[in-house]
Amino acid sequence: MTTARSQTGTGENLAETFSEYVPSVEARDIVSIKPRYGLLIGGEEREPLQGGAFATIEPSSGDHLAEISEGTQADVDEAVAAARGAFEAGWRDLAPRVRAKYIFRLARLIQDRARELAVLESIDGGKPIRESRDIDIPLSAAHFFYHAGWADKLEYAVPGMRTAPLGVMGQIIPWNFPVLMAAWKMAPALACGNTVVLKPAETTSLTALLLGEIVQEADLPPGVLNIVTGAGETGAALAAHPGVDKVAFTGSTAVGKKIARQVAGTGRRLTLELGGKGAHVVFDDAALDQAIEGIVDAIFFNQGHVCCAGSRLLVQEGIADHLLGRLKQRMELLRVGDPLDKNTDVGAINSHAQLQRITEFVEGAESEGCAIHQSGAPLPERGFWFRPTLVTGLGGSERIAREEVFGPVLTVQTFRTEAEAVAKANATRYGLSAGVWTEKGSRILWMTQRLKAGVVWANTFNQFDAASPFGGVRESGFGREGGRQGLEEYLQLEPAAK
Ligand code: ADP
Numbered sequence: 001m002t003t004a005r006s007q008t009g010t011g012e013n014l015a016e017t018f019s020e021y022v023p024s025v026e027a028r029d030i031v032s033i034k035p036r037y038g039l040l041i042g043g044e045e046r047e048p049l050q051g052g053a054f055a056t057i058e059p060s061s062g063d064h065l066a067e068i069s070e071g072t073q074a075d076v077d078e079a080v081a082a083a084r085g086a087f088e089a090g091w092r093d094l095a096p097r098v099r100a101k102y103i104f105r106l107a108r109l110i111q112d113r114a115r116e117l118a119v120l121e122s123i124d125g126g127k128p129i130r131e132s133r134d135i136d137i138p139l140s141a142a143h144f145f146y147h148a149g150w151a152d153k154l155e156y157a158v159p160g161m162r163t164a165p166l167g168v169m170g171q172i173i174p175w176n177f178p179v180l181m182a183a184w185k186m187a188p189a190l191a192c193g194n195t196v197v198l199k200p201a202e203t204t205s206l207t208a209l210l211l212g213e214i215v216q217e218a219d220l221p222p223g224v225l226n227i228v229t230g231a232g233e234t235g236a237a238l239a240a241h242p243g244v245d246k247v248a249f250t251g252s253t254a255v256g257k258k259i260a261r262q263v264a265g266t267g268r269r270l271t272l273e274l275g276g277k278g279a280h281v282v283f284d285d286a287a288l289d290q291a292i293e294g295i296v297d298a299i300f301f302n303q304g305h306v307c308c309a310g311s312r313l314l315v316q317e318g319i320a321d322h323l324l325g326r327l328k329q330r331m332e333l334l335r336v337g338d339p340l341d342k343n344t345d346v347g348a349i350n351s352h353a354q355l356q357r358i359t360e361f362v363e364g365a366e367s368e369g370c371a372i373h374q375s376g377a378p379l380p381e382r383g384f385w386f387r388p389t390l391v392t393g394l395g396g397s398e399r400i401a402r403e404e405v406f407g408p409v410l411t412v413q414t415f416r417t418e419a420e421a422v423a424k425a426n427a428t429r430y431g432l433s434a435g436v437w438t439e440k441g442s443r444i445l446w447m448t449q450r451l452k453a454g455v456v457w458a459n460t461f462n463q464f465d466a467a468s469p470f471g472g473v474r475e476s477g478f479g480r481e482g483g484r485q486g487l488e489e490y491l492q493l494e495p496a497a498k
Pocket of ligand 1: 232235
């Protein structure tokens with residue numbers, strides 16, 4: 001039985017690069033942050049045509065880190081034209097084994113510069129260095145390695161079909177896993193022979209831009225990857241662009257729906273990986289020590305800024321009091337603070353706006369009659385922080401029980417029977433992830449057949465692997481990322497001639 005995420009094979013092997021301690025102060029010295037960043041278009045760093053810029057803030061201090069260019073429609077036009085040029089000038093026709101070499105090179109360079117990427121990810125996004133170091137960056141490298149391996153074997157990915165690239169990909173990513181989401185999108189797109197225009201989230205552009213630098217270092221032909229930074233309007237310009245053959249979006253369900261409307265009827269392709277409200281079901285026969293670690297991991301990993309977080313705990317009635325007591329004790333051990341301290345468990349909330357949103361959710365729950373329990377963790381004086389939080393006394397109709405909080409906040413409900421667990425777990429408009437803890441194999445099968453979620457973990461949570469397809473059902477979106485299934489999303493398929 002697999003339990004804690006620290007046992008993930010992929011993460012641990014690739015994390016060897018970072019075997020030594022990363023002390024907070026010196027860690028900063030290994031990254032250099034420029035005062036201002038341009039856009040990456042056609043292999044060059046360019047100023048945006050209308051010259052706008054916005055600040056990126058360090059969540060753990062509230063300090064200004066750098067100025068990021070605000071791309072507008074005109075910049076998106078140029079980036080799409082550069083991507084089209086690179087596609088037609090040869091990337092699409094490149095011998096697949098040569099394309100594979102480029103992607104392998106990229107994967108190795110990500111490993112070479114892994115410390116730098118991890119530290120910058122934690123500074124810009126607020127996540128604990130232990131997570132960026134052992135999970136985000138190693139998994140990103142793994143995604144490039146995995147897809148490099150597929151580049152010259154695509155005929156075997158979709159047997160019986162002739163494959164061709166789609167063209168220019170417009171990829172819009174969120175702020176919770178900036179490098180990893182870029183890797184999830186770029187690696188399969190490039191492996192299949194497409195070119196990319198990437199739009200990072202406005203609060204976390206720095207590591208995507210560093211990835212752009214790494215792509216340059218890997219000598220990929222100019223225009224194969226373009227990066228246009230900016231906020232929602234920049235994203236909307238990219239999603240609406242008629243020169244983009246496929247839009248791949250990860251973010252909120254609200255924005256996903258807007259994009260779906262923009263793309264509808266155009267014949268352009270779309271995949272959406274949206275919000276979630278993952279049910280985490282614990283039966284009374286579960287291995288409790290492991291289940292508690294699993295629950296903590298499912299909701300407090302990355303401050304709960306995780307679309308597939310196990311944010312709704314469903315506990316079988318007979319063990320509920322005992323489990324909650326143990327969980328509260330465990331929560332007291334979680335250290336909240338400096339993302340660059342390797343002992344930190346819960347880092348900074350990504351932005352002031354997100355902190356406000358989480359606070360409103362919890363205050364709203366209290367006013368709707370729920371009980372709130374927070375750990376007593378001391379919080380730093382500056383920056384954006386939220387203590388690990390439990391919400392009990394729910395009826396199920398409260399806003400916090402239905403909507404995605406995207407923070408370190410776990411709602412708790414009880415159930416008696418398997419059927420009730422399934423009914424409660426599925427009482428959501430989302431369908432990204434779910435988890436089940438039980439020692440009974442037959443019950444795992446019974447539950448996984450009935451839970452409406454794209455990913456169901458059994459006796460573990462938040463396990464990710466490049467070979468494993470990830471994605472949602474219902475309002476959590478459609479399309480898969482990772483695995484053989486993820487490749488199909490970036491290919492045009494025709495029946496192979498007999
Ligand atoms: P969150 O609310 O968690 O910030 P969003 O869905 O707003 O999540 O953001 C995810 C990504 O989508 C970001 O890169 C953001 O800039 C981008 N985005 C926001 N609004 C739009 C839009 N209307 N069209 C396209 N992209 C958008």
